[in-house]
Amino acid sequence: MGKPRIVAEFAATRWLRRWRDRDALEAHQLRLLRRQIRFWRRHSRRFADVPADAGLADLPTMDKASMMAGFDDLVTVPLTRAQAEELALSGERSRDFTGDLAGCSVGLSSGTTGHRGLFVVSPAERDAWAGTVLARTLPPHRLWGHRIALFLRADNTLYESVGSRAVTFSYFDLYAPEAENLARLGAFAPTILVAPPSMLRRIADAVARGDLTLAPERVYAVAEVLDPRDAAHIRAAMNLPVLHQLYQCTEGFLAHTCAHGVLHLNEDHVIIEREPLDERRFVPVVTDLRRRAQPIVRYRLGDVLVARETPCLCGSVLSALERIEGREDDTLLLPSADGTPTPVFADLVSRALVHADGFEEYRVRQVGREALDVEISPYSAQAEASVRTELATLWRQLGVRPPATAFLPYRSVVGTKLRRVERAWRGDDADAAL
Numbered sequence: 001m002g003k004p005r006i007v008a009e010f011a012a013t014r015w016l017r018r019w020r021d022r023d024a025l026e027a028h029q030l031r032l033l034r035r036q037i038r039f040w041r042r043h044s045r046r047f048a049d050v051p052a053d054a055g056l057a058d059l060p061t062m063d064k065a066s067m068m069a070g071f072d073d074l075v076t077v078p079l080t081r082a083q084a085e086e087l088a089l090s091g092e093r094s095r096d097f098t099g100d101l102a103g104c105s106v107g108l109s110s111g112t113t114g115h116r117g118l119f120v121v122s123p124a125e126r127d128a129w130a131g132t133v134l135a136r137t138l139p140p141h142r143l144w145g146h147r148i149a150l151f152l153r154a155d156n157t158l159y160e161s162v163g164s165r166a167v168t169f170s171y172f173d174l175y176a177p178e179a180e181n182l183a184r185l186g187a188f189a190p191t192i193l194v195a196p197p198s199m200l201r202r203i204a205d206a207v208a209r210g211d212l213t214l215a216p217e218r219v220y221a222v223a224e225v226l227d228p229r230d231a232a233h234i235r236a237a238m239n240l241p242v243l244h245q246l247y248q249c250t251e252g253f254l255a256h257t258c259a260h261g262v263l264h265l266n267e268d269h270v271i272i273e274r275e276p277l278d279e280r281r282f283v284p285v286v287t288d289l290r291r292r293a294q295p296i297v298r299y300r301l302g303d304v305l306v307a308r309e310t311p312c313l314c315g316s317v318l319s320a321l322e323r324i325e326g327r328e329d330d331t332l333l334l335p336s337a338d339g340t341p342t343p344v345f346a347d348l349v350s351r352a353l354v355h356a357d358g359f360e361e362y363r364v365r366q367v368g369r370e371a372l373d374v375e376i377s378p379y380s381a382q383a384e385a386s387v388r389t390e391l392a393t394l395w396r397q398l399g400v401r402p403p404a405t406a407f408l409p410y411r412s413v414v415g416t417k418l419r420r421v422e423r424a425w426r427g428d429d430a431d432a433a434l
């Protein structure tokens with residue numbers, strides 16, 4: 001870690017910011033928030049009218065659509081949405097992500113729905129981010145000499161800022177031919193492997209077949225919902241005691257797993273307000289306490305998170321999560337006995353299918369008001385029967401009318417974000433009820 005800013009952030013995140021208790025953490029958040037509000041009022045047109053003594057609850061909320069619509073007024077650096085989009089798109093086309101704008105890195109988010117998000121990060125923010133990610137990622141017993149392999153959909157200059165003598169990064173393009181990627185991965189011999197679960201699964205299969213030898217100290221799942229079946233498969237094939245996760249999106253680095261493999265919110269850098277969906281599920285509303293080029297303020301993320309019921313054994317004051325469930329708009333919506341649309345959370349479907357046997361991969365898509373398509377691989381009549389049994393149990397437990405369920409051949413997706421449970425049907429009722 002050659003850069004002082006990265007080292008400083010690394011050290012602060014790793015060793016200095018140890019909160020005595022929850023109150024100490026919240027006092028720290030409040031200090032950072034006050035500083036942010038002062039900055040936003042001066043530098044962002046969107047926040048110019050906010051009173052000096054405003055608290056979090058006084059600030060307007062935003063989501064992807066309003067953030068993008070008001071982008072030019074929001075950012076505190078001299079650039080426009082049109083310029084940023086043009087640069088980010090040309091980077092995606094050429095797979096060259098070295099360009100910058102007003103000194104900032106610019107990228108597009110790999111959103112799963114509709115419009116894409118845009119992010120703008122200054123060099124200082126990039127270093128702080130890199131220091132934080134490293135502090136959360138590197139194993140406790142050894143900090144030096146790590147080789148980190150990153151499988152990403154789109155690179156941006158974020159990761160390049162981190163390479164140094166202490167850690168070497170190697171970037172693998174998910175769009176590159178798989179055989180080429182796996183050969184390079186074997187030669188690189190990563191000590192830390194970071195990839196979406198769909199890619200980890202293919203790497204794990206290559207390891208299990210004996211086509212690839214790897215001995216990473218840690219493996220991180222990123223960028224896609226980690227399905228419990230996939231997690232079990234990857235852990236078994238790669239012989240991992242814990243499969244770690246990083247929850248990182250355009251809106252920030254939001255959660256990481258501790259040594260126990262439990263997800264914790266990065267509440268030393270972000271405030272997460274909770275919009276409850278039921279007793280434990282909530283939609284996070286994110287305020288970033290560090291980023292300034294592009295303020296992220298009370299940003300409604302549209303993901304569904306599940307709070308953990310019991311405290312984590314690691315003793316961290318950072319809130320623990322049970323899991324990240326996926327996109328809010330992938331929540332299935334099935335009519336109950338009296339016809340009322342009832343949300344069926346994606347993870348209820350995935351966890352029901354943990355009990356089904358005879359297949360490796362699956363996809364469940366709601367394609368109509370009362371219609372599901374199910375793909376399983378490999379297909380067999382027995383596997384279909386097993387899936388039908390588990391789904392029937394789930395519908396009964398939830399009191400929803402069993403939807404017409406068709407079994408189709410499994411389509412493998414490479415490059416796009418894998419969603420095992422998806423709502424492809426968008427009815428009027430669906431919009432009204434969610």
Ligand SMILES: [Zn+2]
Pocket residue numbers: 258259260262264312313314315316320
């Ligand atoms: Zn923990």
